[in-house]
Amino acid sequence: MAKSYEVTKAPAQGTGRRGFFNALASIGASAVTGLVGVKMLESQRAEAAEVPAPLAESTGNVILRMQQDLEQTLASGKTPSWLMVVDTRKCIGCDACSVACRAENPTGPAGNFRRVIKKDLPIGPRPWAIFKPVNCLQCDDAPCARAVPQGMIIKRPDGIVEFDHDKLKGVYAQAAAQACPLKLAHVDDGKTFTQGTPRPQEYENRTFVESGKLYSRKPEGNQLTDVARKCTFCSHLLDAGVLPACVTTCVGGAMYFGDANNSSSLITEITQGRRIFKGHENLGLKPRVIYFTESMPDTPHIECVACHS
Numbered sequence: 001m002a003k004s005y006e007v008t009k010a011p012a013q014g015t016g017r018r019g020f021f022n023a024l025a026s027i028g029a030s031a032v033t034g035l036v037g038v039k040m041l042e043s044q045r046a047e048a049a050e051v052p053a054p055l056a057e058s059t060g061n062v063i064l065r066m067q068q069d070l071e072q073t074l075a076s077g078k079t080p081s082w083l084m085v086v087d088t089r090k091c092i093g094c095d096a097c098s099v100a101c102r103a104e105n106p107t108g109p110a111g112n113f114r115r116v117i118k119k120d121l122p123i124g125p126r127p128w129a130i131f132k133p134v135n136c137l138q139c140d141d142a143p144c145a146r147a148v149p150q151g152m153i154i155k156r157p158d159g160i161v162e163f164d165h166d167k168l169k170g171v172y173a174q175a176a177a178q179a180c181p182l183k184l185a186h187v188d189d190g191k192t193f194t195q196g197t198p199r200p201q202e203y204e205n206r207t208f209v210e211s212g213k214l215y216s217r218k219p220e221g222n223q224l225t226d227v228a229r230k231c232t233f234c235s236h237l238l239d240a241g242v243l244p245a246c247v248t249t250c251v252g253g254a255m256y257f258g259d260a261n262n263s264s265s266l267i268t269e270i271t272q273g274r275r276i277f278k279g280h281e282n283l284g285l286k287p288r289v290i291y292f293t294e295s296m297p298d299t300p301h302i303e304c305v306a307c308h309s
């Protein structure tokens, strides 16, 4: 069994050195403008200087490094402990990762595995928005698993939470999806985007691997209808020695992925000493998708308790 990943705990927060998500946490506390009431804090250069700068390497180099890490982990034969890290400072909200996810993991109008949340913030004279990509957190203590009979949702030794599509159907699928506090799982209704139109698209019916089995969403014989589905960390790609699609597609270089058990991996390197939002600890999720909480150097930022208590 893989050990749980470990990250350096964030230091106590000062008033001027606030993390990104923690920063989002005080919207509504002190109104600067209008309804939402945003409290904007001036970033302080001296404090920003304490924050590690975003990695200087190009996106390509980082992906190459993560790919080499992945191959090293698989070659070692040791059980990995997969961890996904998001640097929201680099996310530009382009949704390329969501498109890549849909292309890699066919889903229909009923839901998708990944989305990018945009939050408009009424601060200052210029438009201001932040972007937060979200997908299943692969919780080490998963509420979805607690909501259904044992064996329907499996925790893989590498940390991936796997839905058993042969068992997690009907009312159990609904129960699992509803139990996810962040609504990161959905029940597939079997519909495609183009069915019933003059030009149904064959690519929507292509075969694909999910959780170790071959599927197709063809209207006739679709075994995923009425089944709960969610992000798998692209386990079919990992098992073949390839990084998840959203990671390799990220044009902003905001996505990191790797084995937290590998002390020489990039994922271990970049999480050391960083301020990290593991999030929703009150829900006991123990997520394997975590976020850097550092503010942009030299950039005013906000606090937002309205979204994150």
Ligand code: SF4
Residues within 6 Å of the ligand: 135, 136, 137, 138, 139, 142, 143, 144, 145, 161, 179, 180, 181, 182, 183, 184, 185, 230, 285
């Ligand atoms: S994020 Fe939701 S669907 Fe994913 S493991 Fe946690 S509770 Fe389950």
Ligand code: SF4
Residues within 6 Å of the ligand: 100, 101, 102, 104, 105, 113, 114, 135, 230, 231, 232, 233, 234, 244, 245, 246, 247
């Ligand atoms: S890891 Fe794969 S399944 Fe999960 S969000 Fe990324 S592309 Fe989608």
Ligand code: SF4
Residues within 6 Å of the ligand: 090, 091, 092, 093, 094, 095, 096, 097, 098, 116, 131, 133, 249, 250, 251, 252, 253, 254, 255
């Ligand atoms: S591809 Fe990268 S930059 Fe674009 S929305 Fe996704 S995480 Fe953000």
